Amino acid sequence: MQDIKDKMPAEDGFYMPAEFEPQKQIWMLWPERPDVWRDGARPAQKAFTAVVEAISRFELVTVGVSKEQYENARRQLPKEIRVVEISSDDAWMRDVGPTFLVNESGEVRAVHWGFNAWGGITDGLYYPWDQDQLVGKKVCEIERIPCYDATDFVLENGSIHSDGEGTLLTTKMCLLSAGRNPGLDQGQIENKLKACLGVKKVLWLTNGMDPNETNGHVDDVACFVRPGEAACIWTEDETNPFYPVAREVYEELSLMTDAMGRRIKVHKICLPKKVITLGEEVQIETKEHTLERKEGDVCIASYLNFLILNGGVIVPQYGDENDQLALKQISEIFPEREVVGVYTREIVYGGGNIHCITLQQPRGIKRRMDYEENN
């Protein structure tokens, strides 16, 4: 299953479906590096396992794990979970995995992007990232899914959301960051996204909530919940450090129209009431080429980093006063899905949450591409 190098997905009629469309399975990776996860990653492994258990109530899950951790992961994970050997530099499947595409006939393909640990030598989070770079390809090989080679372009799935009807949502903070594709301007990047993801219109939010880690991944601040509708983070508390970005994202989204010409309806989702920081009990090893995490660091904790599944939504919980409110708000947005909270404070300590550590593989389905006719 070698790369397709001579064509672009859009030319072949392939496009990125929305997360809320039918899925075949969820992909994840197993955490192990002690310079990202405290205590030899044991608490993180427990938290990842809780996420796996929640997902497996709704869908198949495949977890990629290194040779060294294989038996440990196999023992900890539920028996119905598929555990395969995939080496990686850390455990963020969303960002290192491929972007799966579908076409009208129900076929599935994928794009394999360049990955440089969220900014390469400019402002990446660790070095090296050579094993992360191979993950997308290995996932496609296991599934025998044909893969377009776009390794000349740096992109993480956490920085894009598709509505499955021609619209892509992203942030300038991330996609125009100095560490990703500095040789390309916004127009060139937009053209690359259109060619690789089969989208017609790219909606550019200005900022995400973490300038320093992912450089503002959209999946912490906003997402599509169905065609024509999005959700975003929100707080009324002006002292919350994320108040300005929440307000900005809401206002920008509310003024946007999608590829189908619809003005986007925006749902607000609360932030944790209390800002989460790395406490003194969270001691993480330091290593020369890894961004240091130290006491007092503000964690990028957002309920928006949920994962949509066939019939379900898995939502981060922090032990915060707003946990229940977040579940209620998300349940109202997805009345047709069961909303399940999972306590994931440990994953936030490592720099992400449920959406960041998972990647949905669509189940290709035949359908009419309505937006083609309307544009």
Next chain:
Amino acid sequence: MQDIKDKMPAEDGFYMPAEFEPQKQIWMLWPERPDVWRDGARPAQKAFTAVVEAISRFELVTVGVSKEQYENARRQLPKEIRVVEISSDDAWMRDVGPTFLVNESGEVRAVHWGFNAWGGITDGLYYPWDQDQLVGKKVCEIERIPCYDATDFVLENGSIHSDGEGTLLTTKMCLLSAGRNPGLDQGQIENKLKACLGVKKVLWLTNGMDPNETNGHVDDVACFVRPGEAACIWTEDETNPFYPVAREVYEELSLMTDAMGRRIKVHKICLPKKVITLGEEVQIETKEHTLERKEGDVCIASYLNFLILNGGVIVPQYGDENDQLALKQISEIFPEREVVGVYTREIVYGGGNIHCITLQQPRGIKRRMDYEENN
């Protein structure tokens, strides 16, 4: 996909199909260790690739490869081949892989055996073998095939052949060897084989042709070619070191009846005319816990180590005077399949051949188990 521990395959109606039954794909591993394969395994990698190319004319192939060799293997192997990450201690998929089973309904399961490098600390060929031990499980995980845990019993697929109708062919030299299951006698081993492989009768040849390496794997000396018919090695040359064992195998086989009560018809397949030895050009690195291979060692070169595929048979070739005769004899046995020779002298230098480095995964098909009614 965790192990089934409470039941035995035979109780569940599963049994080992014959190699000549419909297959889904072939599994292989990628050679790399320099203390088995000369010149950093580069020549062996070329030879394995030639085998892959021959097989891929008939069937899907999946090659398991270590993290370190992934990109090298991906580059050398044809694009249509699936390359997945599977660590191992060497490259003998036949022996470290699972035994696939089928049932009447067309379901596929597998047995995962204990593996100890052909004899463990008694007379095994290398130490450690912990990664080899995990290969069978990893193959089943990738395919989501339920797997029976028989890791308490040491067995390699190279030591057994099934006719798919209740008969298993093996050798006492191997299965009763001191390094495998010394606590079990022949009757107990036979019961284990019947319970795990769903067979009714075990045919015991006395010897194989390599007492020291695999301790006489059957797949170098004899195999089933269709129900009621077998093939075995043969030479008229009394000076050939394998003359005694060839004669013994032929005579023993000719007197056997299978589980269906049929007297087995035996086809003779020539040996290479000239005994193949390790020449001085074959310099293999030595390592403390690996059996040393040195100049003058007699290679276990047999045309019988062929692989049966859907519509094809892949046969070893040595640059020997008898190469063509072997192809002719095998073509006469399989008039309905295309017989393809591949030059594999390099693989013999490492201790095996085409059958040893491959493993067929059956395509489960619905069928009547006729032998049930006749026994």
